[in-house]
Amino acid sequence: MKFVIDAMFVILFGISLAGLGAFFFKHILKTEIDFFAGFFAGCGLAIIFLFSCGVLSLFSRNLFLAYIIFVFLFAIPGRRLLFRHRLSIDRSLIVPFVILAIVLLLSGLSSLSPPIKNDTLFYHLGLPKLWAGDGAIDFYPTIPLSASALNCELLLTPILAFVSPEAAQFFVFMIGLTVLAGAARAYSKMTAGRPLMAILVLGSVPLFMTGLSDAKNDYLAVGFALISFIKYSEYLDSGQLREIIFAGVFAGLAASTKSNALIFVLAMLLMLAIRRRNIKAVGAFLIMAAIFGSPWYIRSLILTGNPFYPFFGKLFHSVYWRPLFDDFNAATFVASEHRNILNFITSPFRLVYLPDIFRGRLGPLPLAVLPLLMLFRPAPKAVGRALILSAFFFVIWYIIWPNARYLLPIVPLLSLAAAYVMERITDSGGYPRFLGIAAVAILIALIGLQTGRDTPARIKAATGLISQEEFLKSAMILDPNRPASAERMPALPYYDIWHYLNITTADDAVVAILCSNWNRADGFYLERQYIYLNPTEQVTVDFADDKGRMALALVQNDIGYVLIDKAVVEEFSEGSAFSDAPGFSILSRGMQNFLKVVRQNGRLILITDRFELHDMKGLTLILEGPFS
């Protein structure tokens, strides 16, 4: 029954956050807002509070308890707001709606299982776990993304610490649902259309749906961006400056949730600047976006010397980063879009039909049906605004980093326009109506099939049909490095080793985990301190150093155990697929030196076909004296 408690807690907490946001707007800002804007406003208030406490190292179980109780005080106004909304279900759309409901139910249940996805364990829930343990939002030099914008991870910290990682994961699923419903509400309000159509269109976007059960931070950024657009639209309709101030606040919150949402701020600024409606509005938007968007970037600048760490390393030099890392990582990363004018012009088409280079599927609805707008003029102003903003975003996105997932902040906006087209098509009756509804149903069903591969095992684990232990030992995932190959591999091949360390080692033992961009063993289920030794991401143990310095670095960091992943060793050894990459010889020599230090001075205590675990107490004894 644990999953029921987790789910009930999160649902009630989410409703309470909406109540908190709406209460604040009503009584402090004297403005009425709906449930969805209230939810994201509540998240924003919670983030401001948690960020302040995290910076001041005030995180504790008592603080989290007080915070949760305080938020729950707003459950009743939140419930009242929620029940004001009704979803009318058109009979003609019942089939795709039922399919979508099943897919969402399965995703929701799946999100209540113990987390197993690499990014989730490394960052999205890994950092909250570390922060809760350390009592502060620390920067970890061996986890470069711990310096970036992390609003979502911050919001998950009390839930993970006080309830469970599964509840935190389900909370992100709920954020996704709120975005879905919020987009539908915006569509209905702005175009007088049927909200269900917007839900179905957004629900048919693989990019949006496939990450719902994996605690991805994109959804919170998307939600903030959506509310910012709604407020911007309200400003254009009413001319009230306070609406653009709110738009700036939410755009800033989006930018401080995920770095790619900085593009959204730029696109909004371009929209505002080009309209030349009011210089005050541009200023107000910019100031609010800067105030609410900058804290994480300022923190990063102070901690690392680079506000966008670990990105733009060559522009902003950091003591924690080497130019070699950028060169090597760029050469060994998966192939990316070759940017030129012709490719730019064809990119919307390729995003839909040939998406491999963009590493994510957008599906046909957000882009492919838009040309039909020409047949359904005049379209609502909101559709025009959404499309123009999306166009600005798209251009900047293409210039900076054309990865499909970074388009997510505009996916709800494109969906508003696509929903309008689809609604016109279904209104027209005849073959187009049948084709439109059938296509939406098939698209959603395909997403169900795609996400369903991991779902049965995860649902069994969530509902207690198999134990957490058994699930974590046996869980299989798609190869994260080749998601298109359909090849499955154990999610946590090192789980038994962590289990061994959790039982046999002292509480204060520190474990070093050798990993790389392609093979990342994570320490989420290791109940000991750990550091990641990725040769191309950290200098705590610098692989460009000589043997003596590497050994000293291990001792200085109190490393008691080292986990060697042979797959990582192969990456940096002769015959590696990366042997032509810049700096390979330096890193390869470093890897051999590192192996010598560990194997010659450590004691091999556990070995599997892929991993070696070494006890490094011997090295500490050798080096502690002379260097202390």
Added chain:
Amino acid sequence: MSNSIEMIFEDRNQSSNEAAGKSMDRTGRIVVAIYLILAFGAYFMSLFFSRISRIREFLGL
């Protein structure tokens, strides 16, 4: 610039919505149906062929 673009987009209400939808003539419907078949058909084909390449990869062909 955006003002001129937004000229295309005007406010409307639900009734004009429905009118716009229902006013599409037979030719309009045929055009829309052909467009949808092409747009969605091409997408489903692209999905299918991505599966084919996976199967080939799996079989080592």
